Amino acid sequence: DTAVSQTPKYLVTQMGNDKSIKCEQNLGHDTMYWYKQDSKKFLKIMFSYNNKELIINETVPNRFSPKSPDKAHLNLHINSLELGDSAVYFCASSQDRGPGGQETQYFGPGTRLLVL
Amino acid sequence: RKEVEQDPGPFNVPEGATVAFNCTYSNSASQSFFWYRQDCRKEPKLLMSVYSSGNEDGRFTAQLNRASQYISLLIRDSKLSDSATYLCVVKYFSGGYNKLIFGAGTRLAVHP
Numbered sequence: 587d588t589a590v591s592q593t594p595k596y597l598v599t600q601m602g603n604d605k606s607i608k609c610e611q612n613l614g615h616d617t618m619y620w621y622k623q624d625s626k627k628f629l630k631i632m633f634s635y636n637n638k639e640l641i642i643n644e645t646v647p648n649r650f651s652p653k654s655p656d657k658a659h660l661n662l663h664i665n666s667l668e669l670g671d672s673a674v675y676f677c678a679s680s681q682d683r684g685p686g687g688q689e690t691q692y693f694g695p696g697t698r699l700l701v702l
Numbered sequence: 703r704k705e706v707e708q709d710p711g712p713f714n715v716p717e718g719a720t721v722a723f724n725c726t727y728s729n730s731a732s733q734s735f736f737w738y739r740q741d742c743r744k745e746p747k748l749l750m751s752v753y754s755s756g757n758e759d760g761r762f763t764a765q766l767n768r769a770s771q772y773i774s775l776l777i778r779d780s781k782l783s784d785s786a787t788y789l790c791v792v793k794y795f796s797g798g799y800n801k802l803i804f805g806a807g808t809r810l811a812v813h814p
Contacts, residue, residue, distance in 0.1 A: 628804075630804070631801065
């Protein structure tokens with residue numbers, strides 16, 4: 587069974603469209619994340635939810651809106667897509683172990699978004 | 703200055719070689735440290751945590767120098783399968799939550 591799954595794996599769309607990416611984890615973790623990996627391979631945190639509550643919201647355009655219907659799901663909706671949104675988006679989950687904890691983040695396979 | 707800095711490489715080494723990667727971090731409040739591995743077009747996966755006293759896992763040895771804010775990864779007897787990008791990751795606790803900062807990665811290519 588896949589621990590962290592994302593759909594779709596590939597997404598090709600036109601500028602200006604609205605799209606969603608879904609993420610599910612079956613590890614029983616309490617924290618989920620969205621990361622963006624750009625063409626320079628730099629992996630950057632976008633959002634983090636702990637028990638369905640938003641705890642990290644980095645400087646991301648408000649066209650990006652995460653939604654966590656329950657602890658096992660964290661979806662990402664993107665409005666008015668722009669060329670610069672083209673990247674690989676990774677979902678991840680972990681069980682928060684507090685300051686100094688050595689928890690592992692488990693990543694989904696990624697969603698490759700190409701905006702034309 | 704980036705929060706976590708790594709030499710992007712690539713490091714091209716023959717099989718059997720020993721190779722070392724370095725990483726520096728800027729936040730002195732960082733509390734936990736990791737090395738992740740990312741294969742081409744795949745997701746990152748935890749390689750190993752880095753402990754203050756240094757730790758070893760088979761052919762891999764990780765070291766931490768808190769005073770210099772420096773982390774290293776040593777790979778001995780390199781295998782073709784070690785070819786990947788190695789991400790240095792630093793965790794700190796701020797504002798009531800944990801945050802992981804990823805370096806941009808160091809590419810390793812092991813050739814026959």
